[in-house]
Amino acid sequence: MHTIIEPFKIKSVEPIKFTTVQERETILKRAWYNPFLFSAEDVLIDLLTDSGTSAMSAKQWAGVMDGDESYAGSRSFFRFERVVRKLTGFKHIIPTHQGRAAEKILFSIVGGKGKSIPNNSHFDTTRANVEYSGAEAMDFPTPEGKKPEVIADFKGNMDLNALKAFIETTGPEKIPLCMLTITNNSGGGQPVSMANIRDTKKLLKKYNIPLFLDACRFAENAFFIKKREKGFAKKSILEIVQEMFSYADGCTMSAKKDALVNMGGFLAMNNDRLATLSRNILIVTEGFPTYGGLAGRDLEAIAQGLEEVLDEHYLTYRIRSVEYLGEKLTAAGVPIVRPPGGHAIYLDAKNFAKHIPPQRYPGQSIVCELYRVGGIRGVEIGSVMFGRKDPKTKEFIAPPMELVRLAIPRRVYTQSHIDYVVEVVKDVYAHRDRLKDYEIIEEAPVLRHFTAKFKPLS
Numbered sequence: 001m002h003t004i005i006e007p008f009k010i011k012s013v014e015p016i017k018f019t020t021v022q023e024r025e026t027i028l029k030r031a032w033y034n035p036f037l038f039s040a041e042d043v044l045i046d047l048l049t050d051s052g053t054s055a056m057s058a059k060q061w062a063g064v065m066d067g068d069e070s071y072a073g074s075r076s077f078f079r080f081e082r083v084v085r086k087l088t089g090f091k092h093i094i095p096t097h098q099g100r101a102a103e104k105i106l107f108s109i110v111g112g113k114g115k116s117i118p119n120n121s122h123f124d125t126t127r128a129n130v131e132y133s134g135a136e137a138m139d140f141p142t143p144e145g146k147k148p149e150v151i152a153d154f155k156g157n158m159d160l161n162a163l164k165a166f167i168e169t170t171g172p173e174k175i176p177l178c179m180l181t182i183t184n185n186s187g188g189g190q191p192v193s194m195a196n197i198r199d200t201k202k203l204l205k206k207y208n209i210p211l212f213l214d215a216c217r218f219a220e221n222a223f224f225i226k227k228r229e230k231g232f233a234k235k236s237i238l239e240i241v242q243e244m245f246s247y248a249d250g251c252t253m254s255a256k257k258d259a260l261v262n263m264g265g266f267l268a269m270n271n272d273r274l275a276t277l278s279r280n281i282l283i284v285t286e287g288f289p290t291y292g293g294l295a296g297r298d299l300e301a302i303a304q305g306l307e308e309v310l311d312e313h314y315l316t317y318r319i320r321s322v323e324y325l326g327e328k329l330t331a332a333g334v335p336i337v338r339p340p341g342g343h344a345i346y347l348d349a350k351n352f353a354k355h356i357p358p359q360r361y362p363g364q365s366i367v368c369e370l371y372r373v374g375g376i377r378g379v380e381i382g383s384v385m386f387g388r389k390d391p392k393t394k395e396f397i398a399p400p401m402e403l404v405r406l407a408i409p410r411r412v413y414t415q416s417h418i419d420y421v422v423e424v425v426k427d428v429y430a431h432r433d434r435l436k437d438y439e440i441i442e443e444a445p446v447l448r449h450f451t452a453k454f455k456p457l458s
């Protein structure tokens with residue numbers, strides 16, 4: 001077979017800035033060893049996130065110019081609504097400025113004290129919005145999803161036995177809806193199988209609990225189903241997407257992922273009453289129902305992006321480019337979460353930097369070294385993000401995994417950029433004994449990873 005190539009040519013380019021190791025050492029120090037505090041200009045290859053970092057196509061930019069900015073009844077809204085309805089089949093489609101705005105509206109209606117929301121794994125903003133409403137966010141990932149070294153096709157699945165037991169003990173009346181995150185972002189971008197979506201719905205139906213998809217990466221998930229699940233090889237991505245949504249009663253969506261735009265989102269559902277309540281809040285917090293928190297041009301770009309993301313050449317390239325990075329790193333002996341997910345490679349920092357204990361932040365140490373050596377920006381997902389202190393004993397409690405995420409923006413970097421990333425990671429791994437312990441010298445009470453200040457220990 002020939003090389004899988006980028007299914008586009010480049011029409012417009014953005015230069016990236018080269019710095020020396022010495023300059024980067026100064027930048028690291030000035031930013032208190034926290035890459036969230038860098039100026040993005042100082043980053044050579046930015047793998048901080050795949051959210052809102054996609055390159056738009058010429059047709060999307062043309063849509064930006066063509067957007068209808070009418071306050072009510074904009075033509076761009078109707079195009080957006082048509083495309084989302086074709087994919088999801090949902091009756092009510094409500095634009096929001098990003099995914100978390102859809103979550104905020106949904107959970108301020110169905111959440112609240114005494115309620116529980118189950119999910120395969122809540123994304124952090126989803127959890128925050130559930131908890132902010134007073135409800136409890138519960139995760140039921142499949143057991144193999146928690147083991148980085150176990151190779152399985154659908155590590156993003158919901159653990160249906162655990163979900164059933166939870167519904168039985170909690171009582172279905174306390175569960176206003178159940179979420180399923182596709183792909184499972186917090187679980188490493190691992191896909192959820194069609195069988196699992198179908199069986200989740202089947203189980204919920206018995207208790208009359210609606211199913212909502214957290215659908216940010218629906219197209220990447222559909223591609224994995226096509227490649228890995230029996231009976232789907234000959235179906236089109238559109239048919240698979242339509243089947244996935246057919247089991248759900250609604251969804252929240254961040255268009256910053258698989259809609260290939262830099263901003264946007266939506267909330268969709270079949271239930272009329274829920275839709276009316278949602279639109280009432282939308283008007284107060286986001287905007288009139290035919291624009292939500294978005295400009296007409298944004299709706300136009302989302303509609304176009306949602307059509308483009310279904311292209312099988314695009315998805316083949318997308319999933320292959322992530323897998324390519326994973327394959328090269330694995331061949332070099334670098335420990336990563338396997339198999340590679342849809343949007344990122346996760347370095348297994350516990351095995352990468354065995355000499356650094358969790359409370360000395362092995363992931364943060366790798367993140368800093370990747371920047372120092374090669375100007376690459378990744379993000380720690382481990383004890384910095386999720387570590388906490390026991391309220392009584394003040395003892396440090398580490399999360400189950402110490403990871404460094406290298407998220408791949410869509411349509412942004414070429415194969416030689418990724419080859420360069422491989423070289424830098426291999427270099428850092430070869431000299432892993434150089435990786436230093438870190439301590440936090442200043443932190444915020446919540447979501448401390450964004451602003452914390454660090455100090456390397458010699």
Ligand SMILES: *Cc1c(COP(=O)(O)O)cnc(C)c1O
Nearest residue numbers: 098099100123125185216254256
């Ligand atoms: C990004 C993301 C969200 C939140 O979307 P925003 O547009 O960033 O507000 C919710 N769920 C998942 C799984 C995500 O990846």
